[in-house]
Structures are given as structure tokens and as C-alpha cells.
Amino acid sequence: MAWAEAGNHILLLEGSPYPNHFMRxxxxxxxxxxxxxxxxxxxxxxxAMPPAFPRMLKGGLMGNALxxxxxxxxxxxxxxxxxxxxxxPEIVVLMQExxxxxxxxxxxxxLRVYYCNDLYGYGHGTANEFREEAECCRRVDVVFTTxxxxxxxxxxxxxxxxxxxxAVDLAWWESNRNRHPAEMxxxxxxxxxxxxxxxxxIDFALLEEVAGACPHWQFVLIGPYNLAEKxxxxxxxxxxxxxxxxxxxEEIPGYLALADVLLFPYAGKATAQHCGLPLKFYEYAxxxxxxxxxxxxQLELPNPDLVHVARSPQQWVDFLTHFERHxxxxxxxxxxxxxxxxxxxxxxxxxxQRGILSHxxxxxx
Numbered sequence: 001m002a003w004a005e006a007g008n009h010i011l012l013l014e015g016s017p018y019p020n021h022f023m024r025x026x027x028x029x030x031x032x033x034x035x036x037x038x039x040x041x042x043x044x045x046x047x048a049m050p051p052a053f054p055r056m057l058k059g060g061l062m063g064n065a066l067x068x069x070x071x072x073x074x075x076x077x078x079x080x081x082x083x084x085x086x087x088x089p090e091i092v093v094l095m096q097e098x099x100x101x102x103x104x105x106x107x108x109x110x111l112r113v114y115y116c117n118d119l120y121g122y123g124h125g126t127a128n129e130f131r132e133e134a135e136c137c138r139r140v141d142v143v144f145t146t147x148x149x150x151x152x153x154x155x156x157x158x159x160x161x162x163x164x165x166x167a168v169d170l171a172w173w174e175s176n177r178n179r180h181p182a183e184m185x186x187x188x189x190x191x192x193x194x195x196x197x198x199x200x201x202i203d204f205a206l207l208e209e210v211a212g213a214c215p216h217w218q219f220v221l222i223g224p225y226n227l228a229e230k231x232x233x234x235x236x237x238x239x240x241x242x243x244x245x246x247x248x249x250e251e252i253p254g255y256l257a258l259a260d261v262l263l264f265p266y267a268g269k270a271t272a273q274h275c276g277l278p279l280k281f282y283e284y285a286x287x288x289x290x291x292x293x294x295x296x297x298q299l300e301l302p303n304p305d306l307v308h309v310a311r312s313p314q315q316w317v318d319f320l321t322h323f324e325r326h327x328x329x330x331x332x333x334x335x336x337x338x339x340x341x342x343x344x345x346x347x348x349x350x351x352x353q354r355g356i357l358s359h360x361x362x363x364x365x
Contacts, residue, residue, distance in 0.1 A: 002169065002346035004044035011045050011081060011089070015097075016052035037081050047081045049074060057099050060128045071102060078106060091357065098136035099129060111360055112140040114158075116150050117166075118275045137161070141360050144353070147276025148300055162356055165300075167346045168282035172253065177287070179254035187218045187242060190324060192292070193259035195252055196280055198225035198232045198243075203267040203294060209313040211238050214320055219263075222247050222255055256287040261323060264293035264307070276300045281307075286341035288334035292319055306337050 004010045017028040030036075031048035039045050050073040056066035082088060092104060093113040104112045114136050137143050137157035144164045145151045151163040184191070194202075198221060211219050217240060224246045225232035236243040247255070256262065262284045275297045284291050291307045293299070299307055310316045323330070 016049045098133040101136040114140045117146040167349045176253040177257045184258045190260040192261045193220045194263040195222045199227045204231040210316045213317045266296035282341045285337040288338045
């Protein structure tokens with residue numbers, strides 16, 4: 001969206017749904033079958049891709065064979081969208097599916113980018129998949145990673161590998177932070193808030209134990225929970241836990257502004273350690289509110305104190321207790337979090353990427 005608002009025409013291709021998504025009633029199946037192309041911004045179109053074969057994104061002979069069968073479906077769909085739009089891409093970005101580098105062959109004259117935002121497959125890649133990621137890096141013109149750990153890991157495969165962290169949209173925050181949702185205002189303070197999808201990545205046991213130990217704290221969870229409905233509903237049955245479901249993105253600043261502490265309750269799996277700062281970090285940081293996190297990743301911060309990392313439920317309880325008694329100690333960190341977010345905007349990221357891509361374009365000529 002930021003690239004579109006900067007004057008570029010974008011075609012975003014959605015991920016293909018799998019048969020198990022159909023069994024769960026995933027809304028993408030209809031658009032996927034019919035090839036829906038929708039306009040979500042004057043310069044941003046979103047295209048649905050054909051349903052995927054199971055295991056087609058895995059490496060090895062089976063994965064390669066399934067992708068070969070699926071490739072003509074993808075190619076026809078992409079070409080149709082481009083005919084409707086009436087343009088050919090100058091830049092093609094492959095986002096976190098390096099095994100699909102075969103699709104880059106459709107655009108031999110475009111600058112090709114691999115965008116990596118976590119360890120392959122969230123850390124579950126096989127040896128074949130890691131080899132294909134290395135091949136993907138060799139075939140593209142530039143690699144962007146969202147953590148420096150990932151940059152160092154992929155640099156041997158492509159010398160033009162750059163660390164481009166996540167960012168925040170300042171206009172999004174400034175335009176919406178004074179929207180105070182009534183359902184949030186009705187909840188008594190202190191309030192601890194998490195925004196994001198409630199999936200198997202969430203440490204529900206941690207939240208349940210902390211909520212039980214801090215009955216006067218109110219825990220608010222904003223985001224879809226259909227992928228972990230049983231765990232989420234068990235948590236929501238507690239008197240001080242509130243499941244508000246998914247909310248429009250423009251409403252999120254109002255919830256952040258009314259929270260006392262913001263949470264990263266992710267399960268501490270070694271496979272996530274390379275991800276760096278999560279996507280929502282800067283959205284949390286622009287609010288200035290204290291951030292309480294598990295040690296789920298190696299957070300690359302100029303000041304580690306900007307996020308309080310607590311490993312056990314008791315350490316979470318200790319932080320919440322200390323915060324209530326010494327709120328004034330957060331004043332300096334609140335200012336530093338906001339200042340860090342203000343330096344890390346999507347506009348700044350675009351200028352970074354433009355500089356790199358324009359240099360590559362000149363070099364290719």
C-alpha cells in the first residue's frame with residue numbers, strides 16, 4: 001500500500017488456498033477458483049491465485065513435480081491479470097516463498113527481488129528447501145531481509161542482500177489514535193493488549209497462567225482466532241480475558257492508545273529466533289506503551305530496554321506488578337519508543353529500497 005501511495009502501480013498476488021482451507025470454509029476459495037481481480041486502491045490491485053496442490057511448496061522430487069503441474073495454471077492466471085491491467089511489471093517481488101522462483105522466469109526483463117521475513121518456512125524447512133532458497137537468492141537481482149541475522153545467512157548466496165526492517169505508517173497512527181473504541185473504554189484498567197492472529201504461535205498456557213495470577217488486570221486480545229479456536233475460547237472464558245476478534249486496521253491505534261501494556265505472547269521456539277523484530281513492533285512502539293514479550297526472537301534493538309523480555313509466567317507477573325507501582329519509570333522509554341518508530345516509517349523504507357533498486361537498474365543498463 002505504501003508503494004502504491006508513493007505513485008507505483010502494484011499487482012499483489014494472494015497465496016493459493018489448500019484443500020484443508022476449503023474444509024475450514026476459507027473465504028479465498030471462491031475468488032481462487034474464479035480468478036478474482038479486485039481494486040483496493042487506485043494503484044493497487046489484488047489477484048487471487050489458483051488452488052494449490054498439497055506439498056507443492058516442499059522441496060524434493062515430489063514438490064518439484066507438483067509445482068511443474070501447477071505452473072501452467074499460475075502462469076495463465078498471472079498473464080490474464082496483466083492483460084486486464086494493460087501493463088508489464090518492471091519489478092517482481094517474491095515474498096517468502098523462495099521455492100517459487102520458477103515464476104520469475106515469466107519476467108526476464110524485470111528487476112527480481114526475494115523478500116525474506118523469517119527463517120525458511122518459519123524454521124521448518126528441509127535440506128531440499130534450504131537448497132532451493134539458496135538457488136532463489138542466486139537467481140534474483142537483490143534480496144531484502146527483515147532482520148540482520150537473515151541478511152548474514154543469505155549474503156553468501158547473493159552479495160546484494162540488504163537488511164530492510166519492518167516499519168510503521170505515521171499517518172495511520174496520527175489519523176486514528178483518538179478513535180476510542182467503546183468496548184475498550186468499558187473495560188477497567190489496567191489493560192494488557194495483544195493485536196494479531198491467535199494461532200499456534202501464541203503461548204496460550206502462559207497467558208492463562210498470568211491472567212489467573214493477576215485477576216485485576218484485563219487482558220484484551222484483538223485478532224482472528226479460527227486457527228486456534230479451542231485455546232482462544234478457553235482463555236476467553238476467564239473473567240479478565242476479552243476476545244474482540246478481528247478489527248479493521250484503522251481501528252487498531254485507538255485500542256493501542258487505551259492500553260497500559262502491549263504484549264508479544266509468542267511461544268518460545270528456537271525456529272523463530274532469526275525473525276528479528278516482528279511486523280507489529282513499530283505499530284506498538286509508536287504508541288509509546290510498555291511492551292512485554294517472551295524471548296521468542298532475537299530482537300534487534302538499539303536499546304534492549306525498549307522491550308521487556310520475560311521468560312516465565314512468574315516473570316510476566318513480576319513485570320505487571322512492578323509496572324503498576326512504578327509507572328513513572330516508563331517515561332523515558334516511552335519517548336524513546338516513539339522516537340524510534342518515527343525514524344522507521346514506510347516512507348523511509350521506500351526511499352531505501354528505491355535507492356538500491358535504482359542503482360541495480362542503472363548497473364543493468
